[in-house]
Amino acid sequence: MNRKNTWTSRCFVLTVGAVCLTFAASANAQVQTETNTTAGTASKAVKVESAQVVYVSGNDLVVKMADGTLRHFNNVPESARVEVDGKELGIHDLKVGMTLHKTITTTTTPKVVTTTKSVTGTVFYVQPPNSVILTMADGKNQQFKIPKGQKFDVNGQQTDAWGLKKGMTVSATQVVEEPQTVVTQQAKLTGTMPPPPPPPPADVPILIVVAEPVTPAAPAPAVAEAAPATLPKTGTELPLFGLLGVLTLLSGLGLRLFRKDV
Template identity: 65%
Template sequence: MKMEDGSLRHFPNVPESARITVGGQQLGIHDLKPGMKLERTITTTSTPQTVTTVQTVTGKVWQVQPPSHVILTLEDGTNQSFRIPKDQKFNIDGTMVDAWGLKKGMRVSATKVVETPVNVVTQAKNVTGEMPPPPPPPDQPILVVVVRHPAPQVAEAAPEPAPQQLPKTGSLLPLVGLLGIFCTGVSLSIRRLSRS
């Protein structure tokens, strides 16, 4: 495609299902024609959502401020502060207790609920186009002249006059042969007569 800035851009692997709205009609990729103007509109929608993650936390009570906060020493040795939700229960050696029952050094196991706000971004793409303008009419009408040449007529041959003399098609060789045979015959006849 030729972009508005004049640069050429290649769009590989356009699916057969891609559709473009041109003049109210849905056209496929094979229906596009050179000169069509295409415009792609991308609508981006960002929707805020809260992702809730539930994790199991195990550690020792380092400090507790009932009923709202507790600081635990986790298994990796770090201290982390947690907000205690209302009516939260803790599992202490198989016994469930609330925040008032926690004491420093107790090993606790509890579920940690983490709510993380995220934005879910969706995009809708719409491609529209317009047909190329028709070619402009010529400034002047074009005159096309067709010249037809008549086919040459074959003239009838005039009758040839009879030749004044016959053509020389024969040779003297047969005449010489005939004279030779005649002379041979005459000589044989004379010889026979002279013997008798």
């Protein structure tokens, strides 16, 4: 007798196992699921990072951050764009001295995802408080895990898993609310050209060179011919005769000395 009961129990366990396999194959088609998402008020945070271009060659870029640190970006893609004075520039258009601004906008949106699952069927087997096997409208059996605290509607009355009996037609609804936070980021890169050199101070005169025309010099006035000297009315010719006498005397002495030497 005991062997017969044992054999019957084993057969029942095998039968339940077969039912579980049937449920696993068709559960998705029997449970009605509805999902709703409710979004809350989004918050935005804006962060701006500035840097100055100190080196650019090919696709390599080195910038100096506001805190003085250097950042090296090697192999900058050709598709990268920066908006400068309303124009989109590529990596090859950047110049040393330009200032780049990266504006990062972070949007945080809280959401609540509500999932409602509902099922109606006839109790085929129940193992409280963990699981129940229901016969669905199409005649197939499905096994369900019973969540903690789950209530079932039986002829308009609420009961738990311990109140379920074979043959009861029950309806169950499970509502799960899952809070989520969706974070999105948007980055925009802009830039400004280097400032022009400062003008000289107002109190420092600017050197201006003006070439003045050269005026030819006027010719020197001709020297007037000297008028012949005239002796004063009171002068005489005696000094002239005296000079001639001296010259004659010297000439005679010279000849005498010449002959004597010869």
